[in-house]
Amino acid sequence: MTEPATAPEVASAPPPVIEFRGVGLTYPGPPPVPALRPCDLTVLTGDYVTVVGPSGSGKSTFLNIAGLLDRPTSGRYLLDGVDTGAVRDAGRTALRGRRIGFVFQSFHLLAHRSALENVTLALLYNGTPRGQRPALAREALERVGLGHRVDAVPSRLSGGERQRVAIARAVVARPSLLLCDEPTGNLDTVTAESVLSLLDQLHREGMTLLVITHDREVAARGRRTITIRDGVLKENDAAARESGVRT
Template identity: 70%
Template sequence: MTLAPPVTETPAPPVIALRGVGLTYPGPPPVEALRPGDLVVRRGEFVTIIGPSGAGKSTFLNIIGLLDRHTTGTYELDGIDTGPLRDGDRTALRGRRVGFVFQSFHLLPHRSTWENVALALVYRGESRRERMAKAEHALRQVGLEARMHALPTTLSGGERQRVAIARALVGNPSLLLCDEPTGNLDSATAGSILGLIEELHEGGMTVLVITHDPAVALRGDRTLEIRDGLMTEGVAA
């Protein structure tokens, strides 16, 4: 009797793999906004990014979020080389794989909570019923299913940020990319939002949080510092 060889699963690629990635804006004179660097973020990691204003954090976020193109190196998102992609393909990949949470909530004031969340799905060709079901699920993830039909103007700052997080989650992304997500919140509400982000991470979500607050940075598994456009690995939390 001949036994079949064991089936080995191919390991999933990292969510983020940067190799020599940098960005230089053309001049004159040219400006090196992000110096070439390497970074690997594996599925389920929680990485925080710190650095002073003007250090290159926003440039880093824009590259990772496929808002800007890197000018050197290679960037793979979920194993997909993003460099050769055309603009439309980059937009589609960003919509499927990256959820954004910003310091400002960017909610439409005259749209209900579920409509704000469901708007992230409009260009996927899904029916209104499908969008509403997914928006309800995302709002349940952040504890706001009871506020589905409320307007953002009736919500607290913490609730508005939870809606923004639900909007980021509704498309089931590979990566949750947060830019100063507690910057507009008081300390108690900020703690609640950070707790929610940690719960999402514990559920398997890959999370990157950009912050200027060292206390927030310590909440991650490891910390990356960006200073003068150079990425360096910080002290693990």
């Protein structure tokens, strides 16, 4: 007797990298100040989202919540399917170290450490065995085009090279999300373009990007652009229908 055919297993889609469900943050008063009004947002694996808005609009609050630096006062934030509100502070720190890479406008490199050492230090707190760290750091620097500058200290690097070291440090642990805060703010036009091209390359390789910027040209590099104004997060109607953004 022939065994009945079984349907092939279908791999389930991974959870969204970012899922906001009514997430908002209000600073206590008096009077209370709503820095980010309750919103829904979904960012899928491999997405490239840019976030724009004027000074004081809520961009920094949004970044701090997405980066697990602040806790929202309302709603739920799921990162890779993990309900971050249910995780204690130590667990949030570990989750941030494993799942999120940060790139800042001011680089935040240690002045007296080489490029290799700056990148290696990013692996100190995520459980990577000591013996594996230098090779992984060197691989990350090669990935951003700085394999020939591993021994240079930041003062011997150009602004663009320093930002590339910062990006290597952010991606060395292969995070789920690369969170960039004004990544070209301190760079001239030509250097900024080279850094943006690197971000494009990382996106093509499958990295999920969330870029905070005040620059409309930088914002245009993303596949989706979200605007924050007076704490209200909005996306254009077509993109919102596709991605699930509601305010």
